[in-house]
Amino acid sequence: MGADLGGSNLRVALLDAEHRVVCRWRCAVKELAVEGVREALHRGVRAVAGSEAIQGVGVGVPGLVEPSTGTVRVAPNLVGLSGVALGPDLERDLGVPVRVENDVNAIAVGEWARGAGRGARAVLVITLGTGVGGGLILDGSLYRGPDGSAGEVGHMPLYPQGPRCACGARGCLEMYASATAVVRAAQERGVPAEGGALSVACAARSGHRAAREVLARAGRALGVAAAGLVNLLNLERIVVGGGLAGAWDLLEPHARRELERRAFSAPLERFRWVPWQLGDDAGVVGASILARESLAP
Ligand SMILES: [Zn+2]
Structure with a gap:
């Protein structure tokens, strides 16, 4: 699964093994505090998961992140997220491995792997x-x-x-x-x-x-x-x-x-x-690719 947390929207998508979007979900996150963002992610993941067994979730976040620890170091447009160990928090909430990455890095991976950068x-x-x-x-x-x-x-x-x-x-x-x-x-x-x-x-x-x-x-x-x-x-x-x-x-x-x-x-x-080429899907596609990468043995 891929999630793209922007300054105003959260997008969550379920993707198949070839990283094609199977199902999408979106909600507004403007003005949400960190608890609200976690809750929205939880809701989005449940909504698109349906009865599928989720292997992992990649999340793109607008800020500087440490992918090894899943910590958001600075997020100028979502101030409440700065310093938050978002990866471990979400892993507890969702019960699956979570990879956190900068949002534009996730978009770049998506476009490079499946879009205009192929x-x-x-x-x-x-x-x-x-x-x-x-x-x-x-x-x-x-x-x-x-x-x-x-x-x-x-x-x-x-x-x-x-x-x-x-x-x-x-x-x-x-x-x-x-x-x-x-x-x-x-x-x-x-x-x-x-x-x-x-x-x-x-x-x-x-x-x-x-x-x-x-x-x-x-x-x-x-x-x-x-x-x-x-x-x-x-x-x-x-x-x-x-x-x-x-x-x-x-x-x-x-x-x-x-x-x-x-x-x-x-x-x-x-x-x-x-x-x-992928437009608004680029972030969720890239995040799911990164999540799968970090799950690989
Ligand atoms: Zn500047």
């Missing part, structure tokens, strides 16, 4: 949502780094004089390419953005100049970041997911132009940008 050995999965998240597959496995913090592409410094980010630094990629940043920039330019980043995309599609410029700016920031990453890591693919992935066709020409200006030609020949 067949590649060096992939960055980037999610453009409330923030900008990343998960890195290198040499055919998830690269976590010694502290489990690798892949945080959203806080890659891009413009040293740029606006102050929530992390304390200036000009991070997230300040330009998250759905939040797109909405903020659109509102500053008088573009209607009540429906979120995709309504900015709608305005751009119907020819709104300022809306097009806001998305172009996000695309350029992604292209500059990608050039550094392609040169550094010889990435084969960047898989673009999250809420803003629905506007990828509008971002892509700008991202491509900046990338082609900066990246070396050898890695560039192989490189491709691709929108995610």
Whole structure:
């Protein structure tokens, strides 16, 4: 079973041996304290399990986690979870082995194994949502780094004089390419953005100049970041997911132009940008794959 705990929703799914989703469940978790989150997970697991015998559960959590102990070290958007030994707690609640992993790492594993990253050995999965998240597959496995913090592409410094980010630094990629940043920039330019980043995309599609410029700016920031990453890591693919992935066709020409200006030609020949394929299922698919991996003898 896979679970994906986002900042506003909890998704739980039952998957078969080939990691195809058999059954889905979802509920809102905004404003829930840690007890509420545990209770919701319990409810979700029961709801999708039915009479199936569950072998294990993988849970993606928006924060820095220690997969070996199942402890959430920091979860900026679900404050009550910071410092919680979520894995052991859930194992007690559910009576099966539980693997806890960072949510975007789980999405990256899902897209790499079953979606748009299939067949590649060096992939960055980037999610453009409330923030900008990343998960890195290198040499055919998830690269976590010694502290489990690798892949945080959203806080890659891009413009040293740029606006102050929530992390304390200036000009991070997230300040330009998250759905939040797109909405903020659109509102500053008088573009209607009540429906979120995709309504900015709608305005751009119907020819709104300022809306097009806001998305172009996000695309350029992604292209500059990608050039550094392609040169550094010889990435084969960047898989673009999250809420803003629905506007990828509008971002892509700008991202491509900046990338082609900066990246070396050898890695560039192989490189491709691709929108995610599993969408909202990516997290539960990846979490279940990771759970199965840690169950393997
Ligand atoms: Zn930052």
